[in-house]
Ligand SMILES: *[C@@H]1O[C@H](CO)[C@@H](O)[C@H](O)[C@H]1NC(C)=O
């Protein structure tokens with residue numbers, strides 16, 4: 052059931068860097084401001100970290116080691132930037148970036164896209180040129196990721212007095228203590244909302260300003276939300292100052308946490324730092340040694356990675372932390388549960404809360420999917436028995452998960468509706484080579500050595516090459532893509548070449564899991580709720596599989612959407628504004644597939660492939676600069692399109708909610724209060740409860756499918 056392994060998640064940090072220098076610290080890719088003018092390097096700073104850490108630990112023996120943020124920054128600024136490895140890093144990243152499906156639109160976005168244009172390839176080229184010319188004063192880079200933390204700003208929330216008035220910023224502790232707590236007006240002397248929005252533009256992975264805003268604040272659905280200035284991998288200043296509307300001002304020094312296992316003993320200069328933490332060639336290196344070889348990552352869930360069976364899981368607590376007592380809950384994934392609302396005006400309403408399409412922790416994919424399927428089925432059947440007529444689906448903070456789980460939920464809600472899907476991949480040279488060579492290897496291939504055997508197994512389980520196999524993918528209208536050349540197209544869009552539009556229906560039966568509508572689940576019960584009685588509640592940060600599910604609901608069934616939160620201004624807000632691609636490819640998966648393809652390529656082509664883009668990917672130098680092999684970064688590998696528009700990926704279209712509400716103080720921590728407000732604003736009295744200017748009319752009829760979805764080679768129809 053390799054279909055279940057199409058786990059997708061938020062776009063990783065790699066792709067959000069554009070105008071900034073890319074720095075790979077051990078495990079993390081993060082941004083720093085573009086190089087400034089040469090500054091005085093403080094060569095003694097690194098030497099002070101080991102003694103400062105020891106002094107801190109002697110005062111706080113059981114605490115996580117920390118030093119002042121300024122000392123950490125001073126040390127980082129003394130770490131040299133080395134032109135040759137810097138160029139090698141950019142070259143490696145550029146090869147991976149060829150797989151980012153949105154490059155052309157990022158560079159020249161349509162008016163519907165709310166963020167500035169970003170030329171990723173051009174930006175990388177500039178960085179390489181600057182590095183080659185010795186233009187960077189330091190590597191600004193941590194092998195031991197240094198997180199900057201600041202407790203003063205860690206509990207800031209954004210709340211409205213009544214859910215309609217524009218929200219203000221408060222410290223949660225002060226608000227809990229005192230109903231007339233002062234509102235925060237400035238951060239570091241700048242208007243607070245402007246400050247937060249500006250920082251978000253540089254560091255947030257969400258693609259519109261309102262979802263970026265929401266991702267910064269704690270709510271019941273986003274319990275770890277925190278301002279960038281409160282915790283960041285990049286230096287945000289040595290202190291934080293907050294100004295309140297009662298004239299009060301508070302300042303706190305920032306500090307840096309030293310990642311566990313990292314030892315600064317013997318690191319006395321920036322050069323020492325580089326050799327110990329950044330140079331994978333060095334013998335004293337503490338850099339992670341990654342193998343770009345064939346180890347399947349935890350996300351490539353070939354089902355053989357034995358998932359615990361249902362009975363091995365301990366019974367979960369009756370409630371999911373932060374949520375009320377449910378009618379139905381999952382078996383421990385902590386992400387899915389159903390509720391019934393009480394009280395006049397609410398007692399016909401059921402709520403299905405899906406905070407992710409994957410488990411919160413380490414639960415096997417088959418256990419999760421099987422239980423998700425049965426939990427949803429049981430909830431819907433209880434709704435029917437109880438005579439519930441309206442349904443809220445709360446996907447707040449849902450950043451995605453297994454595509455098949457998104458399909459499963461849709462299939463149970465609306466079993467009679469054919470799912471529309473049209474995706475494509477960017478035709479990187481390495482992708483074309485990978486597709487042709489992997490498809491030339493027969494299924495009865497017999498390996499002559501361990502390298503080949505391993506390579507064959509990598510390709511059999513690859514979440515990357517599975518998109519390039521005839522029989523696994525189909526045209527959007529269900530037509531066959533019989534050969535690898537049918538899959539490769541090319542289709543030309545915005546001056547670049549892409550595969551033919553494709554869908555992965557995930558409809559093969561398997562001994563482990565059948566999507567509702569297939570195999571033993573071919574005859575599901577009919578819909579319990581009519582489409583007009585369902586509302587999708589989001590906070591805009593819906594990403595990946597959440598967007599796939601949401602667009603099926605919105606575009607195919609005109610399901611209503613209500614959105615909560617956003618920047619402190621009235622007017623409409625997008626309901627879907629996370630990563631709207633159809634799949635991310637972890638960089639280690641791309642690298643492993645590239646190595647495998649080279650290993651299995653005809654002997655006369657090996658040298659040529661090794662010397663090209665495929666070889667750069669296989670070498671995976673960028674991966675050797677990671678701290679943690681568990682966090683390799685990813686590219687958005689597949690564009691997703693609406694049925695009506697074959698030209699612009701959904702990521703770049705504006706998708707307004709039909710109504711917007713703001714969080715009140717109570718709603719921040721009370722799902723029930725949020726759901727009741729959603730009922731009020733969606734059904735009871737939208738004019739009274741939706742934020743001023745936020746109501747957007749529903750699209751009443753389904754729209755026709757763009758005939759260009761039948762494009763094959765060079766934009767000719769097939
Ligand atoms: C160098 O950095 C250390 C630690 O931040 C600081 O104590 C010292 O004053 C700095 N020296 C200079 C010359 O800036």
Ligand SMILES: *[C@@H]1O[C@H](CO)[C@@H](O)[C@H](O)[C@H]1NC(C)=O
Pocket residue numbers: 135136139329330331332
């Ligand atoms: C490591 O070695 C490779 C190949 O020998 C070289 O290209 C690269 O620049 C070296 N990296 C560093 C950081 O010295």
Ligand SMILES: *[C@@H]1O[C@H](CO)[C@@H](O)[C@H](O)[C@H]1NC(C)=O
Pocket residue numbers: 070170172173174177
């Ligand atoms: C590259 O650098 C040039 C010269 O500084 C600048 O004009 C251009 O905008 C930069 N391009 C990108 C994509 O950053």
Ligand SMILES: *[C@@H]1O[C@H](CO)[C@@H](O)[C@H](O)[C@H]1NC(C)=O
Pocket residue numbers: 224225228229
């Ligand atoms: C809570 O109120 C008390 C009394 O006014 C005050 O001393 C304390 O500092 C307040 N705590 C917070 C977190 O605001």
Ligand SMILES: *[C@@H]1O[C@H](CO)[C@@H](O)[C@H](O)[C@H]1NC(C)=O
Pocket residue numbers: 314315316
């Ligand atoms: C750090 O390394 C030094 C020397 O290699 C060693 O003496 C010390 O115990 C190490 N510290 C920790 C916390 O492991």
Ligand SMILES: *[C@@H]1O[C@H](CO)[C@@H](O)[C@H](O)[C@H]1NC(C)=O
Pocket residue numbers: 331332333334335336337338340
């Ligand atoms: C990492 O690999 C290199 C080359 O294989 C080796 O020299 C180095 O000792 C390894 N470092 C660690 C920490 O294992």
Ligand SMILES: *[C@@H]1O[C@H](CO)[C@@H](O)[C@H](O)[C@H]1NC(C)=O
Pocket residue numbers: 368370371372383384385410411412413414
């Ligand atoms: C689910 O939440 C409980 C606490 O309510 C916790 O013990 C458990 O580890 C969580 N499970 C996962 C998969 O995160």
Ligand SMILES: *[C@@H]1O[C@H](CO)[C@@H](O)[C@H](O)[C@H]1NC(C)=O
Pocket residue numbers: 493495496497
């Ligand atoms: C593999 O299958 C092909 C045709 O399907 C056949 O000609 C060939 O002999 C088979 N090879 C092996 C090693 O079984």
Ligand SMILES: *[C@@H]1O[C@H](CO)[C@@H](O)[C@H](O)[C@H]1NC(C)=O
Pocket residue numbers: 525528529530556558559560
């Ligand atoms: C899966 O869907 C494709 C495309 O609609 C179709 O051609 C194929 O027959 C389906 N397979 C099964 C097993 O239903």
Ligand SMILES: *[C@@H]1O[C@H](CO)[C@@H](O)[C@H](O)[C@H]1NC(C)=O
Pocket residue numbers: 560561562563564565569570571572
């Ligand atoms: C899926 O359906 C097939 C065909 O009906 C059946 O053989 C298989 O056992 C089913 N799988 C599960 C997990 O029920």
Ligand SMILES: *[C@@H]1O[C@H](CO)[C@@H](O)[C@H](O)[C@H]1NC(C)=O
Pocket residue numbers: 695705706707708709747748749750754
């Ligand atoms: C209705 O459809 C049009 C055209 O596809 C689109 O621009 C608009 O955003 C849609 N409205 C809503 C509320 O989705």
Ligand SMILES: *[C@@H]1O[C@H](CO)[C@@H](O)[C@H](O)[C@H]1NC(C)=O
Pocket residue numbers: 541764765
């Ligand atoms: C399609 O266009 C590409 C790029 O312009 C070209 O290389 C290729 O030969 C064309 N294929 C056909 C079949 O016309």
